[in-house]
Amino acid sequence: MLTIEGLGVSAAARPLLRDLSLEIAQGRTLALVGASGSGKSTACAAALGVHAGNLEVSGQVCLDGNPVPPDRLRGRVVASILQNPRSGFNPLRTMRDHMRETCRALERPWAEDTARHLxxxxxxxxxxxxxxxxxxxxxxxxxxxxxIALALLGGAPFLFADEPTTDLDLVVQARILDLLERSRDRARLGLLLITHDMGVVARLADEVAVLEAGIVVERGPVGQIFHAPRHPVTRMLVAAHLALYGKELPA
Ligand SMILES: Nc1ncnc2c1ncn2[C@@H]1O[C@H](COP(=O)(O)OP(=O)(O)OP(=O)(O)O)[C@@H](O)[C@H]1O
Known part of the structure; x- marks a missing residue:
């Protein structure tokens, strides 16, 4: 079990995230949802210690109850798919170099067949x-x-995926969601899924936490979130999703 405990983030004393605590179990998907600017990406980056230098971060991440510093968390325990993938690639290196380097950093044998397969x-x-x-x-x-292939290559037991399918067409999106679902079910991957797309949440999540202005305002099993949303933000997110199908949220 991976737990994010009391995560707080502020910029020049302005709080962006307050006292965020989440539990991510292996083989389960927790979706962190919220409107644009609610603090989802900030939470993900801060938990992994890859936040911008001007931010102050408090709190900790624990694996089975033991605090793990971010540099020991990244890669080995938690793989990640962060927003803006282009910034994560070295322009002077090929995709093979990146995949080989990921294996080397995680002390895993380089298997080109596995890379090709992924x-x-x-x-x-x-x-x-x-x-x-x-x-x-x-x-x-x-x-x-x-x-996404790089994140799965390392075989970490947890994956933080920040809007993993946002820039992809619907066919590819469905394929990636299938792959994440298979990884979760077969390899017992514990998934923290960060998204504002309630269609993705409906497809993959077991539990949902809803963020507004850096505070979790509602959390619960996915069925409860869709069928009996309580907080206005949750209701707004679910209603917007239902509207895509010409449906309305019951009053
Ligand atoms: N380095 C930073 N310095 C100051 N403010 C920041 C910094 N990074 C993020 N913020 C602010 O924190 C808030 C949350 O931003 P964040 O990107 O986490 O939102 P989000 O929920 O992921 O939004 P989106 O869905 O649009 O990606 C925003 O008001 C943003 O302007």
Missing amino acids: LAEVGLEDPDRVLGLYAFEMSGGMLQRVA
């Missing part, structure tokens, strides 16, 4: 060609998919 699983045709490409030769959606 690239095919995220829907990249011709994995051999992709392995030889540089970031500037690839679209944002392709890079997003390589970032």
Whole structure:
């Protein structure tokens, strides 16, 4: 069990996130949802110690009750898919170099077959060609998919995925959600899914926490969140989702 305990983030004494506590179990998906600017990405980055330098962070992340510093968490315990994938790639290195380096950093043997298989699983045709490409030769959606393959390559027991499917077309999106679901069910991956897309939440989440202005305002099992949302923000998110299907939230 991975627990985020009392995570607080502030910028120049302005609080962006207050006392966030979450539990992520292996084989389960916790969705952290909220409107744009509610603090979802800040929470994810701060929990992993990859936040901007001007932010002050308090709180801790524990694995089975034991605090783990962010540098020991990243990669080995928690893989991550963060927003803006292009910034995560070295322009002078090929995708093969990135995948090999990930294995080396995690002290895992480099297996090109596994890399190829994962690239095919995220829907990249011709994995051999992709392995030889540089970031500037690839679209944002392709890079997003390589970032997902890289996250799964290390075999960490937990994954923090910040809007993993946002820039992808619907066919690829469905494929990635299937892959995450399979990884969760077969490898017992514990997934923290950060999104504002309630369709993705409905598809993958077991539990949901709703963030507004850096505070969790509602949490519960996914069925309860969709069928009996209480907080106005939750109701707004669910109503917006239902409206896509021409449905309304009961009063
Ligand atoms: N380094 C920073 N310095 C100051 N304020 C910041 C910093 N990073 C984020 N913020 C502020 O924190 C708040 C939360 O931003 P965050 O990106 O976490 O929201 P979000 O819920 O992930 O939004 P989105 O869905 O649009 O990605 C915003 O008001 C943002 O302007």
